[in-house]
Amino acid sequence: MAYNIVTIAGSLRKDSFSLKIANALAKLAPASLKLDVITPVGISFFNQDLEGAPPADWLAFREKLQKSNGVLFVTPEYNRSIPGVLKNAIDVASRPYGKSSFLGKPVGIISNSPGLLGGVSAAKHLQNVLPGISGPVLQQPEIYLSGVGDAFDADGNLTKDSLKTVLQQYIDAFAAHVAKHQG
Numbered sequence: 581m582a583y584n585i586v587t588i589a590g591s592l593r594k595d596s597f598s599l600k601i602a603n604a605l606a607k608l609a610p611a612s613l614k615l616d617v618i619t620p621v622g623i624s625f626f627n628q629d630l631e632g633a634p635p636a637d638w639l640a641f642r643e644k645l646q647k648s649n650g651v652l653f654v655t656p657e658y659n660r661s662i663p664g665v666l667k668n669a670i671d672v673a674s675r676p677y678g679k680s681s682f683l684g685k686p687v688g689i690i691s692n693s694p695g696l697l698g699g700v701s702a703a704k705h706l707q708n709v710l711p712g713i714s715g716p717v718l719q720q721p722e723i724y725l726s727g728v729g730d731a732f733d734a735d736g737n738l739t740k741d742s743l744k745t746v747l748q749q750y751i752d753a754f755a756a757h758v759a760k761h762q763g
Contacts, residue, residue: 582614583649583758589619590655590666595736597692597728601747602654604738605690608748610755615652618644620669631676638672645673645681650758651714652688653706657699662706674713682714686761688754690723698724718757723750 587606589599599619606615624635634642645651655662674680689706691699703724710717723746731740738744 582612583755583762584647585609585613585615585650585652585754585758586645586648587615587617587652587654588666588669589617590653590663590669592619592621592663592665596656597694597732598654598656600732600736600738601690601692601725601728602652603736604732604744605652605654605747605751607738608744608751610752612755612759613751616644616648620663620665623665623669623672626668626671626675628675641669642673642681645685648685649762650686650688650754651682652690652754654690654692655699655702655706657691657693657697657702660701662702662709667709670709670713680713682710684761685715686754686758687714687717688750688757689717690725690750692725692728694727694729696726698726700724716757716761718754721750721753723747 587602589602591598602617609615622637623641624637689703691703693699731743733739
């Protein structure tokens with residue numbers, strides 16, 4: 581049986597590098613993992629006033645997470661942080677207070693950028709946000725992917741061997757992390 585991993589590509593852009601990386605990870609994942617790649621598209625803004633009767637999109641997102649065996653975040657960096665749509669999705673899933681849909685779920689974080697820093701600030705922000713609302717976060721290896729702008733062909737296939745090697749090492753480590761925390 582494969583563990584179901586909700587893999588959230590934190591950008592809404594149709595051709596985002598985060599989505600391409602998430603899809604590449606799904607292809608590289610060992611047989612023990614099945615990556616369900618999604619984006620935060622369609623998740624309405626969090627508003628605590630709506631918690632008594634949450635919108636259907638919140639409930640569907642929360643249920644998807646609750647049924648999963650783990651969560652993998654693939655995020656770009658916007659203004660030295662995570663995109664607002666990703667933070668909103670986290671806020672929606674972490675509520676109501678004390679009933680986070682991330683609780684107990686092993687978590688992985690991958691940041692990326694076409695620039696030199698690889699989205700390290702975005703990853704660090706996720707590392708600050710997730711403890712307390714999620715399960716154990718994979719600490720090693722850390723992965724901040726730089727120079728991703730030329731890593732894919734026109735069809736979105738990963739063509740950069742150095743990136744493929746790093747992603748393979750990460751997804752294998754994440755598979756071990758999930759197995760360790762699933763019993």
